[in-house]
Amino acid sequence: MKRSTAKAELLDQGLTIDHEQFEQLCKMVIERSERTRDLELTPFRGDGGIDVHAVIDRDLFHARLGVQAKQYAPGNTVGARTIRGFKGALSDQNYHIGTVITTSSFTSGAVDSAERDYIRLIDGDHLAGIMVSSEIGVVENEGSYDLDPGFWNAFEKPVRDDVIPSLEVPQADNFDIVRTVLRAVDAGADVKPAITEYVRTNEADTFDPRQSDYYAIAAWLLEFLHKDEQVTIDGHDLRRWGLTRTGEEYLAYLDRGDQDAADDLLYRQLRDVEIISRVYNELEAGGTIVRSDISDVIAAETELSASTTDRRARTVGEWLGLLPEIRTSGRGPSQEYVLVP
CATH class of the missing domain: 3.40.1350.10 (Trna Endonuclease; Chain: A, domain 1)
Known part of the structure; x- marks a missing residue:
């Protein structure tokens, strides 16, 4: 044109x-x-x-x-x-x-x-x-x-549709690393190799490059990161990431030691993630669910395979269990999640 x-x-x-x-x-x-x-x-x-x-x-x-x-x-x-x-x-x-x-x-x-x-x-x-x-x-x-x-x-933003894309069912369950990834992007380490190096230096020396994608996508689901345009490094097309306004706000709370405000913001963002919202609806309906119920929701609401839904259910359960109104007990497929009045 x-x-x-x-x-x-x-x-x-x-x-x-x-x-x-x-x-x-x-x-x-x-x-x-x-x-x-x-x-x-x-x-x-x-x-x-x-x-x-x-x-x-x-x-x-x-x-x-x-x-x-x-x-x-x-x-x-x-x-x-x-x-x-x-x-x-x-x-x-x-x-x-x-x-x-x-x-x-x-x-x-x-x-x-x-x-x-x-x-x-x-x-x-x-x-x-x-x-x-x-x-x-x-x-x-x-x-x-x-x-x-x-x-x-x-x-692109996470979709609100009948079928949740597999990308939007989280694979990152360590929120210390989520926070470290946010700090990496804030420091200019905004592509996978740089994020990996930053996390290895500051949080976990065994951090795998593949996990950089998982954790950046997790932060994107929470609307703490936005996608930037791709760049080519050493012949590979890599996604760049940037902090959203909400991500900047979350880090600002942490930097000034206001843990209550940081937690309240994290809880709000967690509840708004589509797969968490749908599992939460099941929990509200019965007051109690177990991890196998989470697997059932993921199987019904996404196109993930049965073996994958079980693995993702563990991570979704970790995200759900962070919410202050939810009490967890047990382990494995029978791990229980209770909505506390």
């Missing part, structure tokens, strides 16, 4: 993802088009108008960058009031420079306000132009452009 068509397609794609994913998209665009460090989604929903944080280091200056993302439909323009509010957020949180990115456009009042306060505005056309020029979300071949499915597949 032509460049103009590619830009239009990119904006359409930017409107099909949800708002938090659009913030992730803005983060990915910044990462690929600017030299930054400490690039991250701000960890809390009460973020004061700052959606993405970064530090820009150059030979002659050092600056904290705050970014606000506005996923607006065409015709829903960003006005001067938004820019004034953003200026206040930058000042309150000690940011030196700011950028507002939108899929739509800005009113003339917003442009005037931004120019007075040295705030950079990126409208939908400019955003799409950056993405095309940097081949973000598109690939160029002899002057023609195509959407990059590998890039946009990164915005």
Whole structure:
């Protein structure tokens, strides 16, 4: 397709993802088009108008960058009031420079306000132009452009459908390692070899590379990680991972020693994982289930083989048993899970 068509397609794609994913998209665009460090989604929903944080280091200056993302439909323009509010957020949180990115456009009042306060505005056309020029979300071949499915597949989320994909039945049962994987990604170790090395150094020296996939997917199911586009390393296509806003929030609680808040957030995310939700429904109906019942739910709700369902039932049981309202006893297929009033 032509460049103009590619830009239009990119904006359409930017409107099909949800708002938090659009913030992730803005983060990915910044990462690929600017030299930054400490690039991250701000960890809390009460973020004061700052959606993405970064530090820009150059030979002659050092600056904290705050970014606000506005996923607006065409015709829903960003006005001067938004820019004034953003200026206040930058000042309150000690940011030196700011950028507002939108899929739509800005009113003339917003442009005037931004120019007075040295705030950079990126409208939908400019955003799409950056993405095309940097081949973000598109690939160029002899002057023609195509959407990059590998890039946009990164915005897949766990499905809510009749049949749960096998990928969404967890295989990672050690939550200390889940937390270590989150810290690995936060430290920039965001692909399988780097995650493996980080976990071996900081948590478990026998950690197998295959487990990196299991644990990253587990964190994705909990919506602590999001998929980033694939990269090629030593001839292998590898998935990159990034922290979601919820993942940033979880680590922030842990870093400041607020274990109760971290646990409450983890429990909320656990209950929202589809396979956990369906097993939980069975538990609520009877008050008690055993691990073989979990196997039955997995067999009925997924396309996993019988031998695989038994192995996954153990992990699902471990996840279920983390919830404070559930008491466990026994071992093996007869291990019991009781919902405590």
